[in-house]
Amino acid sequence: MSGLVLSCFRLLNTMKKAQMRVLESVAVLIVFFILMVIGSSVYFGMQNSKLKKDRVVFEDSEALRALVKLQSLPELDCSFASAHTINCFDLFKLQAFSNLTKSESAQEFYYPLFGDAVISVKVVFPLERNFTLYDVHPVEFKSLVRKTMPVLVYDPVLSRYYFGLSELIKYA
Amino acid sequence: MIDNKGFALQFHWLFILIAGGIILVFFFSVAGKQKALSDEKLSLSLVQSMDAIFEMAGAGEGTSQVIPLPKNGLGFSCTGTCDCFVQSGSARKSFGNNIIFSEDEVKAPEVIVWSLPWKVPFRVVNLIFVSDPETRKIFVFDDSPFAKDLKDKLAEIIPDNIIFEQMSFAEFNSVSFDGSDLTKVFFVGNSRPFIPSAFQGKNIELLSINPQVLAFYDVQGSSLVPYDFIKYPADITWILAAMFSADKNMFVCGLKSALQRLNLVAKVFSDRAMFLAEKTDEMGLECAYPVDELDDLITENVVGLSDDDLFSSISRINSVRDSLVVRNDQLIERSCPELF
Numbered sequence: 001m002s003g004l005v006l007s008c009f010r011l012l013n014t015m016k017k018a019q020m021r022v023l024e025s026v027a028v029l030i031v032f033f034i035l036m037v038i039g040s041s042v043y044f045g046m047q048n049s050k051l052k053k054d055r056v057v058f059e060d061s062e063a064l065r066a067l068v069k070l071q072s073l074p075e076l077d078c079s080f081a082s083a084h085t086i087n088c089f090d091l092f093k094l095q096a097f098s099n100l101t102k103s104e105s106a107q108e109f110y111y112p113l114f115g116d117a118v119i120s121v122k123v124v125f126p127l128e129r130n131f132t133l134y135d136v137h138p139v140e141f142k143s144l145v146r147k148t149m150p151v152l153v154y155d156p157v158l159s160r161y162y163f164g165l166s167e168l169i170k171y172a
Numbered sequence: 173m174i175d176n177k178g179f180a181l182q183f184h185w186l187f188i189l190i191a192g193g194i195i196l197v198f199f200f201s202v203a204g205k206q207k208a209l210s211d212e213k214l215s216l217s218l219v220q221s222m223d224a225i226f227e228m229a230g231a232g233e234g235t236s237q238v239i240p241l242p243k244n245g246l247g248f249s250c251t252g253t254c255d256c257f258v259q260s261g262s263a264r265k266s267f268g269n270n271i272i273f274s275e276d277e278v279k280a281p282e283v284i285v286w287s288l289p290w291k292v293p294f295r296v297v298n299l300i301f302v303s304d305p306e307t308r309k310i311f312v313f314d315d316s317p318f319a320k321d322l323k324d325k326l327a328e329i330i331p332d333n334i335i336f337e338q339m340s341f342a343e344f345n346s347v348s349f350d351g352s353d354l355t356k357v358f359f360v361g362n363s364r365p366f367i368p369s370a371f372q373g374k375n376i377e378l379l380s381i382n383p384q385v386l387a388f389y390d391v392q393g394s395s396l397v398p399y400d401f402i403k404y405p406a407d408i409t410w411i412l413a414a415m416f417s418a419d420k421n422m423f424v425c426g427l428k429s430a431l432q433r434l435n436l437v438a439k440v441f442s443d444r445a446m447f448l449a450e451k452t453d454e455m456g457l458e459c460a461y462p463v464d465e466l467d468d469l470i471t472e473n474v475v476g477l478s479d480d481d482l483f484s485s486i487s488r489i490n491s492v493r494d495s496l497v498v499r500n501d502q503l504i505e506r507s508c509p510e511l512f
Contacts, residue, residue, distance in 0.1 A: 096443030
């Protein structure tokens, strides 16, 4: 190592003035570029992390919106004589819809609405039943968002409301 | 021969050129990366806000909202294969499951988004109508019973914040041009459409609505050339859809999307009716659920339907709709769980 340093010094001693100036300019440029690269990588790193945070917020709100949208679907809602009950699913529509979305064509249709997600409604009281309403999950994913919301489930035969939970797992 | 000094001078300039070039390339790459990042951010926020607006409008039944628009305005278009997009600048987003009827370009600082449910008789989907408040809209009614009936229905259904002028054929002949960038004129009835002298050479779109046919007109100088016709069931929902559409293609694409959605909703209602029939049968109730009629609402191969097939499908659906209303009333009379 010391041999290499010594030979560098010897080389510098033997150089002419003009060569020294060129070497100086190149060194200044190299330092300038190193500083620029460090500066820009820090800047873009910060920008990227901000973008990632924005994406997390976006995915979170997308998941929530999908869950709200689910409640307004005529395929699932409790509406009779043009009166729509908020936050309510029809028990038999749940059953019919979970059968419907097993088909690829139906999954394809609802994909723009829900994307890569698993949506289920669990009736928790007084009876216990689980309906998987939509199931399109990717093989690989970077992150997932899970949202749950309490809902009412209406049994039109017994004219009775049950307590349930709708759950959405959104993959990104 | 170049001496040492001359060589050093040439090298000096060459060095400056190369170093300057490298610095320029570096800054261009930084600017390019920054642009890509800001574009992604812009399209993300645009997509988020557009999705929110149209999905919430689609979820809310019969709502009419005034929505601020981005500076670039919004463009709406459908291809021949019914790939429909909303566009702002370079950012583009598919309509998705939303069924939107709009002018092809909305440049006003704000826009009116109105959702109207399509019922058969249960709600299938909320159709979304986008209206540019800066576009002048004129209804021209003749004296036919069809025109009178439609006039009353439109007055009842169109929200107050969407302004339409209403006039007779005689009044329209003497109407003055108010400087609007676009004027949409809807001729209702059997009389022949025309352009008044004040509108000649101006940007004007014409739709003629008679009891059987919707005709989209192209204005060429002072003459009108009908460029697209479609037979339609004289149903207020689809008349409104045609009125808000930029062209026949957007109208047909919206109609097909609605039929595709109906296929799924009808399948759910049909299965539900079967479950209800089984359960009520077990309970000893005499409830007859119209499963076959619900299945009749389903239209096969919607994408490939011709204009005439579309007309006959909607006509068939309308007649099933009327029969389902009767069947539901019978179920209610017998204290059975309702169909809808």
